[in-house]
Amino acid sequence: MKELGEGGYGRVLLAKDKITGQRMALKTMDKNRTSQRSFLQEFCVSYFLSSHPNIIGCNGIAFTTIDYFVFAQELAPVGDLFSMITPYGIPEDSVKRCALQISNALEFISEKGLVHMDLKPENILVFDQDCHFIKITDFGLAKVRGTVITSRCGSKTYMAPELRDMTITDGLVVDGSLDVWAFGVTIYCLLLGEYPWQVAMPEDEGYRGFVDWQNNFHMDNPPEAWRKISTGIRRMFGVILAIDFSKRSKSTEILKYMNESWKEEIPDAITGQEDEDPIKSSSVQSEVTSISHLNTSQRSVTNKSLSYFLTTDTSVSQSEMTPLPQKDDMEESTDHIR
Template identity: 25%
Template sequence: MLGLLCWKLTGFEEDKNFHVVLNSVLAGRYQVTEYLGSAAFSKAIQAHDLHTGMDVCVKIIKNNKDFFDQSLDEIKLLKYVNKHDPADKYHLLRLYDYFYYREHLLIVCELLKANLYEFHKFNRESGGEVYFTMPRLQSITIQCLEALQFLHGLGLIHCDLKPENILVKSYSRCEVKVIDLGSSCFETDHLCSYVQSRSYRAPEVILGLPYDKKIDIWSLGCILAELCTGNVLFQNDSPATLLARVIGIIGPIDQDLLVKGRDTYKYFTKNHMLYERNQETNRLECLIPKKTSLRHRLPMGDQGFIDFVAHLLEVNPKKRPSALEALKHPWLSYPYEPISS
């Protein structure tokens, strides 16, 4: 038996356990075949759809009003995105069904494989053949940029692109899908100041500047560097140390951005010296960025790849390419050996 335990609730519904028995049928349609795992606000199971014969992923949302509301927002966005991509061309998760069952919201979607963070970790620790070769990184990049170009064309910003939110559809064909629109927003919305997971957060977000779809491009640059090396490019000890690493690896932040940033004062003195408060002594300490380069940080990458990542990691968002512009970069048309399936 797979015990899917809901949180102790705070006035949303009665506290109840959601017990899912292997081979049991949910809502007269979805036969449980496997427990897949848990996330912050949901548990996931694999099920066989008795109506269509397909294997699907069923997300059981924890019984909490905030989780419920956020999931409804994601459902609305997935429906909107899927409606505009009926042929499933743009590498985004497909939503099949959703319903309320035993006082829980259940979301039925496309069954995919491991996320890129988990798969990269497994690939590295297993000691097998390296999966993330230049041809495969090129293919993954094109798919992610096509997904972003499509989202951005609809006026949407993903806002949380990271390896955990890119899932493998086929290992042999190197097909991926972008998931998790739970943090996404329309460019016309009142934009939240706290977006993106920290290691993938664009400088303009950290500095409290207005932002747009270009923040997703920055995140993709960080992801590609990580897939190439197995290491996070900008470690997330704190926003100040992250900025120090950005400056050390990519280069200085334009004075214009520092002057206009609403939160610049949290990390820079009036003379634009980077600082951080020492948590032990409560004293302000100057941070000196350690000078290095993408070439040094990406020793496994070829020059075309390094040039491309540098293209995505333009500190100034006005100089950073759009998804469409990035797709025209010469590295993406470099004739590597075909990916064997």
């Protein structure tokens, strides 16, 4: 029907089944840039994980044309999460809803022995403007946990320090902690509408300040970039963004903080809003979406906590929010697996 987007791999097209009328997204991959093995791997991983409510649906349709490999996915009517981020982030309740759903999906991916490797707002699709229903997509870089890689892959701003510091000689064993780091950076972007750093390397001033803070942790004296986040939530970031990956928590760590305020209040004079602060929490309904995939530790959180942030609303209104200035750059290198 029309083109929805274009990237280095190919295009995403809107299509409709002539018999049923069902609309879907067709992901096309240029054969000059994608091997058949890579195509089949992404298709199979997507199909394997698609039963989860917070992972994009994949209906098993795949085919080739002269120039492209193609497979069909569920259509997300609003677009990706990146396009919804304003200069002040998104409302706190929406951030919490996103965090719960992403955490749920990451636990499921981990339970299946996989690592996404490229989690970021651009790869999270949205089904309603208030983020009651979101889904992770794009498993083109996904790896089996325990795989040894010898070159970097993914998006540099969301890349964990151990991946940035990896050497070809030593390689790196792929682990779910890589996704948890990207999850932490994603939450920061959603909360504040900006990146905490451009790349997790000592040369980056923002990252260097974060490392110094974590090595000499004083909750009341964080770097400037972290003062917009409430005191208790800084502790949450300290464990999901632990520089030592062996000390990094699981994504479910965020469940302990659902009843706390995540943002410091910003005066109206700063935001330029007199009647309504655009980053204040929006009201939400109190119905729970499916939590059947939550593990035992997740269920220890009260139903009241979960129901406050999750709803079953799946309206399809299109967001008109202003995006971040630019999308994150991808690493161009290709993985070598042994």
